[in-house]
Amino acid sequence: MPAYRLTLAYDGTDFEGWQAQERPEAPPVRTVQGELEAALRRLAGDTPVRVAGAGRTDAGVHALGQVASFELPRAYEPPALQRALNGLLPADVRVLEAAEAPPGFHARKSALSKLYRYELDTGPVQLPTRRRHAGHVPWTLDAEAVAETAALFVGRHDFASLASAGGSARTTVRTITRSHVAFLGATLSYEVEASGFLRKMVRSIVGALIDVGRGALGPQDVGRALAARDRRAWPGPAPACGLTLVRVDYAPADAMLE
């Protein structure tokens, strides 16, 4: 069957995350995967279509460059597929690009790395226009200490201290290739790139950056807590609304056909 990949953007505010939930006894839950599969099913004349997503974003987490892959019973011109899906999807999910998928392409398994961004506002009062898309703390953060702490995460580490109770990962070792903080006015913008992430891992890192920024912890404390591989030693995660899946990278052979 013809295979496709989509680049998706969504506002995660009104979704219970990416992943469709199979709970026959419970009331239906609104997820991005669920909305996308419903739209594709309508497009495919009521044939069920199963979609794979590159990153299983949690409730409230946004995307500017999520990638999804699936097969359809018949072939579409990618621009026509994009238009048709944007006509069927709700306004808080948009297809930014559609393409034929290379043979064997799988949005999650083929992904080499993902880039997430966390935005945190630090003014005395959070601006209402930012409340859906940024975390907020009413403290001036120590920029130097935060930057020093962010750099600690680069490299291959056992992130067991950041593994959330609900996670299902077989190993808690991950390799971070970028972990960088920029301050833009009263907004801290944290970017982190890795081949894979544990559940709530980025938000847990940001929780530690906040504690360092307000002086509750030193960068060394965070290094020690990481080495301890003990969840109880780690600060709580920052709220989901500040997090965005910005980009997913693939090998050149799997890259979007322009």
Next chain:
Amino acid sequence: MPAYRLTLAYDGTDFEGWQAQERPEAPPVRTVQGELEAALRRLAGDTPVRVAGAGRTDAGVHALGQVASFELPRAYEPPALQRALNGLLPADVRVLEAAEAPPGFHARKSALSKLYRYELDTGPVQLPTRRRHAGHVPWTLDAEAVAETAALFVGRHDFASLASAGGSARTTVRTITRSHVAFLGATLSYEVEASGFLRKMVRSIVGALIDVGRGALGPQDVGRALAARDRRAWPGPAPACGLTLVRVDYAPADAMLE
């Protein structure tokens, strides 16, 4: 009675604008003034408090620096007043600053000028995270023609061509002191400053900028349509969601007491 002024920010998405509506027969409508007056009434032990706002923003229009003035039956320390109101107000309105008002101060009548900003996204597909806070057209706009047109509005003009049917202004003459466009990536950001605005005036200007940007009108056509003083000659207004009241300026004697 002690008089106060507030600087307010709000997300206009879920409001029917600033102004409280007196319609005893109709169901109540959610307005920013209405929410603020309800919070002040609770603070004042059920005494009704009437609030004046610098700009009567329309439904869906946001604010980063709206100014409101009112009197209270008893005196408050401004920081305590700010905290108390932020505890009583819904999350989509925040008091950024509170101060004692100088004698005779009135948020609207004392205002010397107001600065509005309109953000318009021009990518092929609007990003869902921007849909509440930016207008959108899927066209690449002619930046030079748009900038040339924006400059036409600076100075004293009769804006009768832009006066909306529902407006109540005695005169349609206004003086614009700033009218400037910046392009930041795929976002057009238009700033306009004047001592006063007609209803929907900024959105009508942006409607004309869009028509020029996509080549439907030339800058000269806009100049002629302005001189014609005929509403039928003017392009439709851009959507409210892209508009923000950024700042209100007062004479030094009326400025916020720091």
